[in-house]
Amino acid sequence: IVMTQSPDTLSVSPGERATLFCRASQSVSNNLAWYQQKPGQAPRLLLYAASTRASGIPAKFSGSGSGTEFTLTISSLQSEDFALYYCQQYKNWPYTFGQGTKLEIK
Amino acid sequence: QVQLVQSGAEVKKPGASVRVSCKASGYTLNGFYMHWVRQAPGQGLEWMGRINPHSGGTNYAQKFQGRVAMTRDTSINTAYMDLSSLRSDDTAVYYCARDLYSEGWFDAWGQGTLVTVSA
Numbered sequence: 242i243v244m245t246q247s248p249d250t251l252s253v254s255p256g257e258r259a260t261l262f263c264r265a266s267q268s269v270s271n272n273l274a275w276y277q278q279k280p281g282q283a284p285r286l287l288l289y290a291a292s293t294r295a296s297g298i299p300a301k302f303s304g305s306g307s308g309t310e311f312t313l314t315i316s317s318l319q320s321e322d323f324a325l326y327y328c329q330q331y332k333n334w335p336y337t338f339g340q341g342t343k344l345e346i347k
Numbered sequence: 348q349v350q351l352v353q354s355g356a357e358v359k360k361p362g363a364s365v366r367v368s369c370k371a372s373g374y375t376l377n378g379f380y381m382h383w384v385r386q387a388p389g390q391g392l393e394w395m396g397r398i399n400p401h402s403g404g405t406n407y408a409q410k411f412q413g414r415v416a417m418t419r420d421t422s423i424n425t426a427y428m429d430l431s432s433l434r435s436d437d438t439a440v441y442y443c444a445r446d447l448y449s450e451g452w453f454d455a456w457g458q459g460t461l462v463t464v465s466a
Binding site for chain 1: 456
């Protein structure tokens with residue numbers, strides 16, 4: 242299953258909201274996770290089952306979608322939110338990730 | 348707290364093999380699948396496979412079949428990933444990642460191990 246994220250780069254001002262998209266080449270139901278990765282660090286789980294926040298993840302991160310279209314929304318952007326974001330399907334092996342969206346400061 | 352600590356960076360020649368270890372603390376390795384994910388420099392994430400530490404059973408991405416072996420030593424709470432016949436395009440950071448509910452998403456990650464393959 243090919244996962245395609247858009248856009249590749251998103252420029253947003255601090256305090257505003259960012260919306261990131263992820264599309265699957267075939268239905269993955271709600272078997273979709275989102276991760277945040279900062280330079281030199283391992284990915285960090287944000288959401289699983291498309292919309293369930295992982296432990297310790299603030300409510301500013303929210304997810305939606307099912308089937309082939311998914312969205313990650315980050316509200317009230319702060320400096321620490323500017324990072325790379327990946328979606329991942331775990332419906333079928335091999336599990337696959339999107340190419341990532343870089344969220345940068347505008 | 349849950350922690351996965353990986354072995355240090357490696358430099359290997361083409362054709363060689365590498366072993367990366369992943370020591371779990373704060374929980375029992377037996378209880379949760381462990382996956383391995385790699386990331387080539389400046390690239391995205393690639394799933395390699397998983398091991399059930401309780402049974403030792405493994406599932407590998409077809410791309411790595413025949414070259415990868417995932418094992419574990421539950422007595423020391425450590426998982427291992429062996430990759431053989433290394434090529435230059437195997438140069439990457441290799442991560443171990445815990446699968447909390449055996450569903451395929453990863454709630455805890457190791458810090459990563461850089462494997463460089465160069466003549």
